[in-house]
Structures are given as C-alpha cells and as structure tokens.
Amino acid sequence: MLIRATGRRLQMSRNTSLKRLGLTKAVNDSANVSAGDIASLLYLWNPWAIVTCVGSCTSPIENLMVVIMIYGACSRLAPLAAFGYVMATHLSLYPAILIVPVILLLGYGPDAPPTRVFILKEYDKQTSLKVQRFSWMTVLHFIFWLFIWSCYVLLLSSIILKKVGGLNEMFEKTYGFILTVKDLSPNIGVLWYFFAEVFDFFRGFFLIVFNMNIIFMVLPLAIRLKHRPCFLVFVYTAIVAMLKSYPSAGDSALYLGLLGLFASELAEMQFTFFLFFGYIGVSLLSPVMHNLWIWRGTGNANFYFATGLAYTCLQTVLVVESVGSMIKHDRKLRLLVTS
C-alpha cells in the first residue's frame, strides 16, 4: 500500500514536471500506466516475496521500514521518514546508505528530470520558470527527528540489554557480526564461500574490499542521479542486496518491487528477456543445487556457488541496465525539449 501511495506521488510529480516542460502531448501519447499500482502488484505477487513469507523470515519487516522511509520522504513527512530510517538501520545495517537519497528526496522533492533540462527550456522559451530549490528546512527537520528517534531506540536497547553486556555488546554482536562475516553458512550470495576459502592472512583485507564496494558506489551514483532520488533508492537497494554479507530472498523482493515504480521510465531497458528468464532459472536451480550438496551428498559446494555467482551477474546486469536506461530517458527528454 505504501508503495502504491509512493508511486502515486511519483506519478504526480512526473506529470507536473513534464507539463512544465510542455511535453504533455508526448506524455499522453505514451501509455499512461499507473506506476504505483504496477509496483505494488509486483511486490505482492513477486515469487521472491511469497517465498520469504512462507519461510517465516523477518525481512518483510525490514522492507516495510525501508518503504515507510521512502514514502515519508516522498511526502515530505520528516518524522515518518526519520522513523523508517532509524528502524531500518537498526534492524539491518545496510539501509544506512539510504540517507543520501532520503536527504535528496526531502530537499528536492520526488523524481524530476534534471535541472539542466529546465534551464534549457527556460533559455529557449524565455519564460521564467521556477527552478526547484534545495529546501534546507525540511532536511534539518529530518535530521532533528532522526536524532530523536535514534536516541530513543538506543535507550530502549540499553535498558533491555543492561544485564547482558550493554550497548557495546549489541553493536559488536549485530553490526560487528554483519561486517566481519563470522558465520559461514551458505546463502544466495557469494561471500560465504569466499570467506570459507580465503586464507586467514587476507581475510581483513577482503572484508574491507567488500564493504568498500558498497560504500564507494554511493557517491558517483548520487552525483549523476541526484535529480531522481527515488530511483537512487532503488539502485542502492539493488546494490546492497547483491553485495551484503548475508543476502536473502527478502532483499531481492524489495528491489524487484521498487522496480515497478519506474515502469514508464525504464520501458526501453535492454536485456529484459535475458534478465527475466535468468531470474527464473536461477531461482529454480539454486534450491536444487543446495539439495544436491547438503541433503543428498552427490553434489559439490561448487554447484551451489555457481548459481550464486550467476545470480550476482544477473543483478549486476539489472542494475547497470536500469541506470543506463534512466540516463537515456533523461537524455531523450532533453532532446525533446531542445528539438
């Protein structure tokens, strides 16, 4: 439901910005599908999301917090966004990088074509258009609420954990465990086998490399796509689902659902056929290989790891193609405006 509401807002903002660009005609020509409805249906009927719920996993709760955060940011409700952000970061560490798009969402508003397009239009038609300004008040409001919510959560945690070891132990066992990859049980990512086989001498180095891979991409993506913060959220979620230390089906469910929000912009994405059937193939093969390895003993760890590698490749292709097609879409708008 929240995804649907977010989609509505996105659509509204898109329509307004397109109107301002005088491209209403182009909009009406293309199929005006309701992105919010698509996205919510996609999330509900996603086989990955269904499998997560069948397995009684807690990832839907984390996904809920992330979506609350996005909705709050899209609707300029700073307390709600701060609440979502704090809970999502508390439950799993990786939504912490979503602070960048959330601040951009609160400052600029929902997705819009790049400001350069607006400037070009203004230059062409000699009409004065109000350029979106970065509103600092909302951001400060958000930061204030963030502070309040995080203090509250930490206070509650320290009260509960007073007997056991206090906050330090909580940070060490939750965030430290995620960052240092202590348990080597197989999952759908690639890090478990990597850290089961890597030599102890290089373990620290590779831990840093893997975690930096996620953090490093934050800045370039933010610079290039700062006018589309909602899409940034989607890209960050996809990257995190690929590179986090213990990925699961629930993480994939989230970004596949968010993919639906941008259905109209991403309509010309390449390789969709390959991706779609790749996802189906990997999701069918992966449990089979797991069964062969662990339950029957006829397979090898390499079989299951190969499906994990293929899954990571597919996610890479998805992320790269979606970023590329979003950039192309912006360029198309710019061409339409200048022509």
Place this chain on the structure above:
Amino acid sequence: MAPSSPPSGTNLFLYLLLLFVLAAAVAASAAAPEEEFTEELLLRPLPDRKALAHFYFRSSAPPAASVGRHHHLFPKAISQLVKKYHISELELSFTQGRWNYEQWGGFDPMSTSNAKPPGVELWAVFDLPLSEIDAAWKNLTHTLSGLFCASINFLESSTAFSAPRWGFKLNEGNLRYGALPREAVCTENLTPWLKLLPCRDKAGIASLLYRPSIYKGYYHSQKLKLRSSQSLGIILDQTLTVVLQPNTINGKQLHSNHGQPQPSWSIRHLFNRRLSGKCLVSKSSKIFMEVDKGIVDKVNKSGGDPSWNNEFFVLWNGPDRLITDLNNLDVQSSSIYEYDVSNYSKERPFDLGITWKLPLIWSSTPSPLHASRFLMGSGNERGSIALSFMSTNLHKEIFGSPNDCSIKAVIFQIVPWYVKVYYHSLEIFIDGNRKTVSDVVDKIHVTPSEDKLLPGTLEMLLRFPCSMQSATLTLDFDKGFLHIDEYPPDANQGFDIPSALVSFPELNCARNYPETDPLLGSPLLENFREDTAVKSYTEVLLVPLTTPDFSMPYNVITFTCTVLALYFGSLLNALRRRIGEEERELTKTATKRGLIPLLLAKLRGQKVDPTESGSSSESTGSKKLLFKVVFVAVAAVLFHYFSNNS
C-alpha cells in the same frame, strides 16, 4: 699402658660422635614421613572368554615443608606440575577400545573407575582464584602434552574444554574437563607413563608389560590420577587396565562357548613372561586373582566351597590370603585371592594361572540402566542426538516390585560448537510414551555453545520410575560450516562428539570387606571400598559435516573478484557516458553498414543503395580487403612449399 690412654680418649669421642649421629638420623627418619611406592596387579576372568588385567601403582609423597625437596621415589615432574599449577586433583586417561558394559560388568568399582571413554580424557581441579584457572589449564595441557608425547595441547583452546558444575563432579567452578575422542594411544604414550615409576618397567610388576600383548587387546586404558592436599601430600595412582584374549594352553583361541570350558590361562600366557621378583623399593607388591560374584554364586549353588581348588576351577598356586566381601545381606559376593610377590625372585619366578575343569557360564553385574547414544537424521544440515536407557537384570533384582521408588540419573554431555544443539527441543520418551520434560527432569543446567568460542555443555538430573523398561531422550541440532583451515586431515570422515557420562548418584558399588586391619595397606582394595556412584560412559558419536571444496581457494577468489570487477566497471561506465559521445555513437551506427548484411544483400541479388559518404569508401574498402586476402593466401602457399622442401 700410658701411651694408649690418649687414643682411647679420641676413640671414646669418636664413638660418642657416631652414636650421636646415628641417633639423629634415626630421629630424623622417624620424624619425617617417607615416600612410599606400592605395586599391585589384579587378574580376573571375564564371562566372554577374555581376561582382565589391572595394574595399579601408587606413589605418595608426604607434604613438603620446603619447596626444593628431593624425591627418591616420587617422580619429580609430577610434583613440579602440582606445585606450579596448584592442582588439587587431576585425572588423565588414554584409552583405546570401548568398555563392554554388558559383558564385563557395569556395577563394580572396576568399571566405575577404570572404564574410560576412548581417546584422551583430562579433568583437573585447581586451587586457584577463578579468574586464573583458564590460564593454568592452558599451561597444564601443554605440559602434559610434552610429558606424555600426546597432543593434549588441543585441549587448550576454549572450544575444547568446559567447566561443569555438578554434572561431572560437584565443585565450585574450579573444575575443567576436556576430552579428545580421536586421539590414538600407542607405546609412545606408555613409555613416559612408565618412566614415572621408580623401577620403570625393568623390575617388579611393571616388567610384565609385554607391549605386543597389551596392544593386541580389546581394551586398554592407562590412567594417571593425582590428589594433592596440605595434610596428605601428593598421592599419585597410575593404573593400566587391559582386556586380553588369552592364548589357551593348546594354542587355540575359542570364541564361542559350545559347551567347552573357559580358556585356561596364566600370566605366562597373557604376558609372555613370568614375574621375577618385586620392585625393590616398593613397600608391598601383590598380585590378586578375583573371582566374580557370578562364579562364586554358581560354585555355592553346586554345593562346593569357594576355595582356590574346587570342582570348577583350580588356581596354579595356593594363595597367601583369601579376601571375601560381603554384601548387605551378609552373603558372599566376590572372592579375591592374594599373593605376595616378595617371596619370589629371579631364581624362583612367579606364575599364576587358572585352569577350568568344568564349563561355567556366568554374567557380570550390569548397571541398572544400560545407557547408549546414537545419532538420528540424514543430510548434512541437521540431525538429532538420542540417548537411550534400557533396564537390565540388576534393575529387576534390586528394584523388583515397589512402585514408589525412582532411579536418579545424572547426564553430562559436551558437544562441540559446530554441532549447534537446540536445547529447547529436548523430548523424553518413557516406554514409548512422550512425557513432559518437567516430569522427568529435576534439574538441568545448560551452557549454550558460542560459534568458535565455547562448546555446549548439558548437565541434567533425571528421575526415572523404577518400573520402566526403556527411556529415550532426543535433542535436535544444526550442523555448522567451518573454514577450510579448521577441518582435520580426513575431513570426510566426520567429527567426533565426546562420550557422555551417565552416573547414578544414589547407587554405589563399594565393596564391603569385613576385616579392616589385615588389608595391610593395599591401595587397590582401599579403592574398592570407596563410596563412588556408579558411572558409565556412552559411545563417541561421529557426525559428518559438509565440506567445501578444498582444492578451490584460488579459483573461488578469482571468480568472485571477477564478478565484482564486472559490476564495478560496468556501473561506472554507465554513469560516465556523456551526451556527445552517445550522439556520436548513434550517428555511427546509423550510417555504417556491417559487412555481413552487405554480403547477404549481395547474395540475394538485392540492390544495395549506399549512402553518399559511404559508397566510395565502401568500394575502396572492399578492394583493399580483397587484396589483403589474396596476399595472405599467397604467403601461406609459399610458406607451406618452403617448409615442406627444407
């Protein structure tokens, strides 16, 4: 006479001096208690045609007044160990084989003290503040490892030992227990153990230790037990328990009892030599032949008197003494025939044997509940540990009909961290019916395992009804995954869960010897009189775990890094593209025609309409291409021709 008087004065003086020195020496030796050493051997025929030999050596050192004390009998290494680590009790056992509780007995002092789990078992009680005990334990394992040529140092890491409070032995937290089930025992471990004896294996009862016969046995266990206190000093007990299949007099080994008498054997048959005298520094040296309660009952039933020469069996020598113990009904239980070795020497060696005259089948007393443990489940992800208790004949004898009684059993179990037991999944079935846990369990103490830090410890006090036939406990577990360095050399064999200890605190199997004084300081019989609870160890479990592919570290690292590099590079490339470049690319694809479509069009005979800029370049391009192809073909032909010629 005058010249002799001064010499007589000095003589007198010297004489007095000598007397004084003698008196002082006598006084000194009378005041200070001495180090003592005793050696004993107990032989017993077993119901399944095997023979048990139990060697017992005790050295004791009196409490030391000062630190640097000279020892002339007591091994210095042990006293240094005790002083350095402040040990008040220690027991280290090396065992190969499994004690067969059904055939060899489960309710006598021998099985309670000397039936040990396979591999190495070490426990120690320290006299230190609780924070220093772990460090002392680590150093102790290293010292013992060096002393006994064994890899006891594997017990030093915190994943290998635990600190039970009441499941093993009641203590205040200064007990540490560790076991290594996979440790193999060989002569390399026996030799340093024998070096702790004053006579080594050169004289005395230890000279009987013929290595081939010991290591061909069904069960052998060497144990070192140490007790130290301020008042008693240090008492070191070393025992070696061996179960052998004796070669019979006519050389054949009979494995089944088809109405044949039991094999007759002697010390010569068991150990390939006779005993040629005692260890000269030992205070006493004795050999005991024990005849079980089962045999005594059968002899009594047939009307004979249980002397050393009766209608069923005859011993080769007449004993010096016959010791019998009486159970609480004043009925004779087992008999022990005692022989003193000090009467024998090299010229007159001692050989003791038993010859069976009539076939006799008897059974040893088992413990009331026979405990065994096994694994359930398939696949390498999860499984279950099951502990089962079956009631035995003794149970029916002791507990006959009354319904109100209950048997208490204490279970102590350690599981390594990679077997992640879910203690909440404990289920208890009595006689096939599921019971609630709180009905049967009186007290339970669990130390959950932590990954790579602590093993899981379970201590339970259960109360079973006397009338039950069988009981089963099950616990579910998940199997963990290890780093490739943590796998032992034969990884696909599996990992061992050490034996669990089941003890019955309300039952004790102490012997009750009627005469107290004439025991004449035999530590073996003193041990038999001690009040210890009946204990039995279960089997060691072998858990197969999934293994990663050990040959793949480089491959895995390369594959993963390649995929990451693909992601990194493509994403940055997608972000980097600028608009001008895109447009240039678009125009290029619009104007250029690929070579293959051009060829296809020509083949189909269609008219090709080239663009204005492209036509001339197309034709020159194709001409150049043709020229290149011809040139390469000519060059190839020439090369082939010249290479064939030369």
